[in-house]
Amino acid sequence: MSQVTTEPGSKTSRLLPFLILILGFGAGFYFFRDYLSFEALRDNREALLAFRDSHYVTMVAAYMAIYILIVAFSLPGASIATLTGGFLFGLFPGVIFVLLSATVGATIIFLAARLGFGSTLSARMDTSSGLVRRISEGIHENELSMLFLIRLVPVVPFFVANLLPALVGVSLHRYVFTTFFGIMPGTAVYTWVGAGLGEVFARGETPNLSIIFEPAILGPILGLCALAALPILIKALRGQKGL
Numbered sequence: 001m002s003q004v005t006t007e008p009g010s011k012t013s014r015l016l017p018f019l020i021l022i023l024g025f026g027a028g029f030y031f032f033r034d035y036l037s038f039e040a041l042r043d044n045r046e047a048l049l050a051f052r053d054s055h056y057v058t059m060v061a062a063y064m065a066i067y068i069l070i071v072a073f074s075l076p077g078a079s080i081a082t083l084t085g086g087f088l089f090g091l092f093p094g095v096i097f098v099l100l101s102a103t104v105g106a107t108i109i110f111l112a113a114r115l116g117f118g119s120t121l122s123a124r125m126d127t128s129s130g131l132v133r134r135i136s137e138g139i140h141e142n143e144l145s146m147l148f149l150i151r152l153v154p155v156v157p158f159f160v161a162n163l164l165p166a167l168v169g170v171s172l173h174r175y176v177f178t179t180f181f182g183i184m185p186g187t188a189v190y191t192w193v194g195a196g197l198g199e200v201f202a203r204g205e206t207p208n209l210s211i212i213f214e215p216a217i218l219g220p221i222l223g224l225c226a227l228a229a230l231p232i233l234i235k236a237l238r239g240q241k242g243l
Contacts, residue, residue, distance in 0.1 A: 036070070036077025041084055042201055052088050064101045071105025074159045078102075079190060083207060086194020095184075095191040102187065103180045106162045110175055113166035144178060148228035151182025152221060185221050193232065206218050 041048075052059045067081050085094040139146050147170065150161045165175050193207050200207050 036075065036080055038080055038083070038206055041080060041087070041197075043229075045087070045201060048084075048088060059088065060097060064097055067098065067101035068105040068108070068132060071158075071162075072108040073103050074109070074162075078158065080188040082187060083194035083197060086191035087197040091188070091192050091195045093185070094195065095188050098187050099180055099184060100190055102183055106158075106174055106179050107172075109159070109162040109167045113163050114172075139170075142231060143174060145228050145231045147174065148182045149225060150183065150226060151178060152225045152243035154221065155184065166233060185224060 006107045048059075063085065067085070069075070070078050070081050082098050085098045088094065089097060122169075147165060150164065162179075197207060
């Protein structure tokens with residue numbers, strides 16, 4: 001009898017984090033989508049700079065809180081928020097504010113998934129067979145390398161990189177560590193672009209967000225990807241020799 005009464009509650013508690021994120025996404029998209037754009041930043045740049053100059057600490061706190069909410073609820077506009085950080089605070093300390101905010105927001109998604117169905121899915125993947133089990137084992141055997149790779153590779157959606165580790169049972173401290181340092185290269189590039197927005201505004205242009213795919217930028221990032229993948233390659237080669 002007790003199992004019958006507690007089971008619905010347990011299901012509700014697992015669904016609650018996802019419901020909050022979904023509602024937050026819907027509300028944020030509906031009310032703030034017009035404000036999370038380059039045009040909004042361009043039109044309000046003078047007011048933002050004036051407020052920053054007169055209330056610096058308040059501006060930093062408000063900026064980080066908004067960025068955390070953008071990431072936590074997976075709202076569109078994270079790139080614009082990163083540019084804004086560079087525009088308002090410069091490459092440094094702007095990049096630090098962005099890294100901390102993005103990491104906290106990503107951790108909220110991670111914990112929501114973990115508190116939801118993450119532990120259940122992780123257990124099922126560990127006890128399953130075939131391809132699903134091999135994927136789960138591959139991530140566990142090369143956890144740090146895989147976590148860094150999904151953060152460094154520009155084509156992996158940020159939401160996927162936030163959610164997937166929770167579904168395969170990655171530990172919280174490794175997730176936070178690899179998130180903070182894994183997003184650092186891309187974050188530094190976009191914050192640097194944001195720091196030069198004053199000149200972009202003066203010319204009446206829009207920033208080149210595809211700059212991360214230019215050879216001078218993408219090359220070093222791919223080098224970091226290769227470095228992160230090196231332990232996986234070494235393990236594979238050792239495994240073949242063992243055979």
